[in-house]
Amino acid sequence: MIKTEHLSKIFRTEEVETKALNDVNLHVTEGEFVAIMGPSGCGKSSLLNIIGLLDNPSEGTYAFNGKEVGKLKESQRTQERKGNVGFVFQSFNLIDELTVFENVELPLIYLKISASERKRMVTEVLERMKMGHRVKHFPQQLSGGQQQRVAIARAVVANPKLILADEPTGNLDSKNGIEVMDLLTELNREGTTVVMVTHSDRDANYAHRIINLFDGKIVTETRKDAELV
Numbered sequence: 001m002i003k004t005e006h007l008s009k010i011f012r013t014e015e016v017e018t019k020a021l022n023d024v025n026l027h028v029t030e031g032e033f034v035a036i037m038g039p040s041g042c043g044k045s046s047l048l049n050i051i052g053l054l055d056n057p058s059e060g061t062y063a064f065n066g067k068e069v070g071k072l073k074e075s076q077r078t079q080e081r082k083g084n085v086g087f088v089f090q091s092f093n094l095i096d097e098l099t100v101f102e103n104v105e106l107p108l109i110y111l112k113i114s115a116s117e118r119k120r121m122v123t124e125v126l127e128r129m130k131m132g133h134r135v136k137h138f139p140q141q142l143s144g145g146q147q148q149r150v151a152i153a154r155a156v157v158a159n160p161k162l163i164l165a166d167e168p169t170g171n172l173d174s175k176n177g178i179e180v181m182d183l184l185t186e187l188n189r190e191g192t193t194v195v196m197v198t199h200s201d202r203d204a205n206y207a208h209r210i211i212n213l214f215d216g217k218i219v220t221e222t223r224k225d226a227e228l229v
Contacts, residue, residue: 001028001029001030001032001064001065001161001162001193002026002027002028002051002062002063002064002162002193002195003026003027003028003061003062003063004024004025004026004027004050004051004057004060004061004062004063005025005060005061006023006024006025006059006060006061007021007023007024007025007026007047007050007057007059007060007061007062007070008021008022008023008024008057008058008059008060008216009021009043009046009047009050009055009057009058009216010058010059019216020043020046020216021043021046021047021050021057021216022043022215022216022217023060023217024043024047024060024216024217024218025218026047026211026218028193028195029193030161030191030193031188031191031192031193032193032194032208032209033184033185033188033193033194033196033206033207033208033209034194034195034196034207034208034209034210034211035196035197035198035203035204035206035207035209035210035211036048036195036196036197036198036211036212036213037197037198037199037204037210037211037212037213038212038213038214039214042213042214042215042216043213043215043216043217044197044213045166045197046216047197047213048164048166048195048197050062050070051064051164051195052081052085052087052164053069053072053077053078053080053081053085054077054081056070056071056072056077057070064080064084065084065161067080082107082110082111082158083107083111083158083159083160084160084161084162085160085161085162085163085164086107086154086155086156086158086160086162086163086164087155087163087164087165087166088148088151088152088155088163088164088165088166088168088184089151089166089167089168090166090167090168090170090171091171092139092144092147092148092150092151092171093151094139094147094150094151094154095139096138096139096140097138098138098139099135099136099137099138100126100131100134100135100136100137100138100139100142100150101122101126101135101136103139103150103154104122104125104126104150104153104154104157105118105122105157106154107154107157107158108121108122108157108158111158121157121158122135122153122157123135125153125156125157126150126153128153129149129150129152129153129183130149131146131149131150131153134146134150143176144171144172144173144176145172145173145175145176145179145180148168148169148171148172148176148180149179149180149183152168152180152183152184152187156187156192160192161192161193162192162193162194162195163184163187163192163193163194163195164195164196165184165194165195165196165197165198166196166197167197167198167199168180168181168184168196168198168203169181169198169200169203170199177200177202177203181202181203181206184196184206185206194207205224207224208223208224209221209222209223209224210222210224
């Protein structure tokens with residue numbers, strides 16, 4: 001599903017050149033749950049942005065679902081993302097002016113799905129996330145754990161093949177964090193590929209494979225027995 005070869009990302013200003021990623025070779029097969037770890041500034045977010053088609057690499061290749069996408073224009077990347085990639089962020093990234101229902105519905109509007117089908121899909125996913133009783137509430141009326149459930153509902157409502165999670169429990173207490181990780185694990189068991197950036201050893205233990213980045217390079221890779229997850 002994901003295949004990068006000799007991937008590098010360089011940020012340049014007039015005074016300085018920073019190599020955020022350096023010769024990264026990463027293969028993720030469909031249905032995997034992969035955790036990416038490493039210290040702040042090691043390139044985790046840069047890698048996630050490229051995998052999620054939010055940015056292009058400076059060097060190397062990136063194939064998504066067998067298609068080379070590393071040199072696409074922004075509008076082309078947007079088309080590739082639609083319905084294929086769902087994002088879950090540490091800060092939830094919900095729109096304060098929209099209700100829970102409207103936040104989750106948004107990706108389906110972009111996909112031009114009919115209003116009746118949108119209502120069915122949103123209602124179904126919010127019930128699954130145990131947020132069906134909060135459809136008319138606004139994000140600021142919810143706890144952090146509830147906001148992250150809504151964010152996950154928004155990420156998966158269009159049944160994407162890939163979920164990218166960036167520190168998904170970073171703003172949550174341990175109880176809500178475990179519940180969020182259980183939800184991601186359940187989605188993965190149903191066939192969704194999950195790539196997660198995390199600082200948490202506990203969260204990383206949910207993954208099949210743990211990749212450690214340092215100074216923009218993959219330095220270690222640990223594969224876990226799926227039965228132990």
